[in-house]
Structure formats: structure tokens, C-alpha cells
Amino acid sequence: TPEMIKRFAAREPGPGCDQLIVLEQSPAGADLFMRIYNADGSEVGACGNAARCVAWLIMQENAQQTCRIETLSGIIGGSATSNEWITSIDMGRPKFDWQDIPLAEEFHDTRGIELQVGPIDAPILHTPSVVNVGNPHAIYWVKSFSNYDLSGLGPLLEHHPLFPERANISLAIVHSDTHIELKVWERGVGLTKACGSAACAAAVCASRNKLTEREVKVTLPGGDLWITWREDDHIIMTGAVALDGIIELATS
Numbered sequence: 001t002p003e004m005i006k007r008f009a010a011r012e013p014g015p016g017c018d019q020l021i022v023l024e025q026s027p028a029g030a031d032l033f034m035r036i037y038n039a040d041g042s043e044v045g046a047c048g049n050a051a052r053c054v055a056w057l058i059m060q061e062n063a064q065q066t067c068r069i070e071t072l073s074g075i076i077g078g079s080a081t082s083n084e085w086i087t088s089i090d091m092g093r094p095k096f097d098w099q100d101i102p103l104a105e106e107f108h109d110t111r112g113i114e115l116q117v118g119p120i121d122a123p124i125l126h127t128p129s130v131v132n133v134g135n136p137h138a139i140y141w142v143k144s145f146s147n148y149d150l151s152g153l154g155p156l157l158e159h160h161p162l163f164p165e166r167a168n169i170s171l172a173i174v175h176s177d178t179h180i181e182l183k184v185w186e187r188g189v190g191l192t193k194a195c196g197s198a199a200c201a202a203a204v205c206a207s208r209n210k211l212t213e214r215e216v217k218v219t220l221p222g223g224d225l226w227i228t229w230r231e232d233d234h235i236i237m238t239g240a241v242a243l244d245g246i247i248e249l250a251t252s
């Protein structure tokens with residue numbers, strides 16, 4: 001139940017976690033179904049970091065080079081790389097229409113929507129890009145993180161009425177046309193060290209807004225991820241399998 005998940009995630013007892021991942025049989029015939037619970041007990045459709053860990057486990061266990069993982073948002077594809085500790089995930093295609101984010105009202109240009117923070121005449125944050133990469137994201141483009149208290153602004157924006165399913169909120173610095181740096185307030189969790197889906201969201205929005213190339217390195221507090229937004233519209237995320245993220249595999 002959500003209460004049990006909240007207790008587990010809140011480190012009572014145990015190490016705590018940002019997400020709790022439950023692996024089940026896949027009704028769609030994928031290698032398995034990955035059920036994703038946030039620390040607040042909410043169930044969501046994407047978790048990039050977990051996908052890399054779960055793909056690694058499947059491919060190790062079955063001696064496979066590829067795998068398919070079913071999620072609430074559809075089937076994603078895992079593949080091994082030349083480095084056994086690095087996996088790639090095909091996160092599928094981004095959705096940019098306002099109804100697919102989803103937003104509570106119509107916006108024709110989701111490359112930058114009217115959602116400013118602070119005084120109308122001198123907003124401290126404004127014109128975020130929004131996208132759904134299996135889960136909803138809003139990305140604010142900033143020059144530096146030091147001017148913003150994301151732990152204060154995050155929950156306000158996460159729960160903003162414009163996001164009927166809430167949203168993951170990121171601050172993004174574009175260092176070059178191949179390098180983005182992110183700080184993320186995750187829906188249902190809070191500030192985290194890494195968010196794979198936010199890295200995907202920022203990469204496709206930066207490219208769509210002509211701020212970067214289609215292949216970028218995304219630096220998060222917990223490490224780097226490499227995102228390619230392929231010409232066929234699929235988002236490929238490559239990064240280390242954060243094995244320290246697999247505290248324990250509870251087999252039921």
C-alpha cells in the first residue's frame with residue numbers, strides 16, 4: 001500500500017529510497033513488468049535510472065544483450081554496451097502536445113509555456129519547456145543554480161494546477177551544444193541525485209529549442225548520462241548501472 005511504501009522509502013526501517021521498484025510478469029510478453037512507486041507511494045510510468053538497473057539484471061541473468069521492459073507508459077528496450085557496467089535504454093518517443101504532458105489548459109507551443117515564478121514584472125523563473133517521456137517534466141533554462149531555492153520552488157511547481165498529474169521539475173544549464181547540467185525536484189520524491197527521465201526530457205527539449213545538438217552529455221549531482229534523440233524520434237539514454245541503487249532485491 002502507499003503507506004507501506006512511504007514507510008519503506010522514508011527509511012523506517014531500512015536504507016530508504018527515492019523509488020521502490022517491483023518486478024512482475026509482463027502481460028504484454030516483455031521480459032518483465034517494472035512497477036514504479038515514488039517515495040510518496042504514487043505509482044508512475046517511467047524511471048530511467050531504475051530501467052538501466054533492471055535491464056542490467058535481466059541481461060545478466062539471461063545472458064542476453066537486449067531486453068524489453070513493460071511499464072505503465074509502454075514497453076522500453078534495454079541493451080548492453082561494450083562496458084558491462086553501462087547499459088542503454090530506448091525510452092521511446094517524447095510527447096510534446098499539451099494534452100500528452102498533460103497540462104490542464106491548451107498551450108500551442110510547449111517549447112516554452114507561461115508558468116513564471118515570482119513577481120509578474122520580474123519573474124525569477126519563467127517560460128519552461130514541457131515534455132512527457134513516459135512521465136511529465138517541466139524544464140526551466142537558467143544560467144546558474146545558485147539563484148534558485150529548488151527545494152522551496154519544487155513543491156509549488158510540482159503541485160501547480162497546470163499539471164493535473166503533477167510534474168518533475170528541473171533547472172537546466174546549457175554549458176555547450178553537447179553538455180547540459182541539471183538539478184531535479186522529482187514528483188513524489190523531492191530533490192534527488194539523479195533522474196534519468198529528467199535527463200531525457202532536458203535533452204530533447206534543449207535540442208527542440210535549438211539550444212544543443214541531438215546528442216548530449218547530461219550532468220546530474222549523482223553523475224553523467226549520455227542522451228541521444230535519434231532521427232527516428234526515439235530517445236536513447238546510456239549510463240552506469242548504479243548498483244549502489246540496488247540496496248536489496250527482495251524476492252517474494
Ligand SMILES: N[C@H](CCC[C@H](N)C(=O)O)C(=O)O
Nearest residue numbers: 047048049135187195196197
Ligand atoms: N519521480 C518520477 C519517477 C522517477 C524518475 C526518476 N527516478 C528517473 O530516474 O527517471 C516521476 O514521478 O515521474
